[in-house]
Amino acid sequence: MLLVLSDEYREHLVFLPKVEPAVVVEFGRIAVEFLKRGINPKIYEGAARKLNFPMETVQHGVEGLMFLLTESSKLMISELDFQDSVLVLGFSKELNQVLLQLYVDNRKEIRSILTQLAPCLPSYHNLEWRLDVQLARRSLRQQVVPMVTMRLLLATDGGNNTSRVLQTDPSTLLHLIATLETALAAMKTNHARRILRNIK
């Protein structure tokens, strides 16, 4: 699969052949750092001053490289496809090699960063429980009513935990346990095993 690179994008990268390959490698390293830790505009200013280019050009160049890396890592394109896509930009062979090396070295890490961008449903964090016996209330004395009170803590995106308080009697709790055990047992059916074997 080839990457489709728009004209505007090519314009952004047009200054890359004009600088030395060492500078392109440096830009590549900056691009990967930004992907890992977020953009730091001061670095653009420093690089622009050193190379005597306007800051916008430097910014476009680094962002262009970031886009190239994320798109190729996202689509997991082969090295051959990457080289063909980059050929379109009209860079020198040396520059293409540099870009290819950058892609291959950082592919795995960029993919792991991209997995963190997926939306995340609230997931189990902790369950606290308590077993009580209700002995009396205002309207009725001499009772014996067992109850299980639970607090379910869920972890959501952004690190906040939501909590839910639930109360149940022992027979419902047993039913709950039986349902969850059937769910676990579903992993051991032949159908599930066949699918897991094929994914591995």
Add this chain to the structure above:
Amino acid sequence: MRFRFCGDLDCPDWVLAEISTLAKISSVKMKLLCAQVLKDLLAEGIDYDKVAKLTADAKFESGDMKASVAVLSFILSSAAKHNVDSESLSSELQQLGLPKEHTTGLCKSYEDKHTALQSKLRETSLRLGRLEAVSWRVDYTLSSSELRKVNEPTVQLKLQAQGAESGSTETTVVSISADKFRVLLTELKQAQAMMNVLQ
């Protein structure tokens, strides 16, 4: 194999694995490590630098350090949870492969802090909406826009409690007339009498 300190269930695999890591440090160091872990369980704060120094001799990496703290935490809190006496704990740990000197050190620390641990665990048990503060005020209404001479006492009650779901403090203010307040007081006194019977 069923273990009392695991609540009559099988011992988790990771505990078995990390017991062998624990055996790598000397028994003296392990007793000091137990003391640190007990401080953490009693919410007195754990000094990770001291832990690092204690495990430095055995060349523990950070993963091993965390694992040994975790396994000691589990053993001590689980034994306190299921009210295991220290001889049974000692024999069960030796069955799992922890050397004798380490076991005696651990059980001695456990025995010393047994009651303190259990009361701390009791405190942190699930309780919804704890009452934090009560304040009250008695007012005497002289007159109002509806009636010129009212002459009635009222009680204003402010209850500060932890919200059941949110866990943050919620304030409720109620104003109660004299009759209603008398009913409330009688009912609460009956509930208190019942609680005293159970104590």
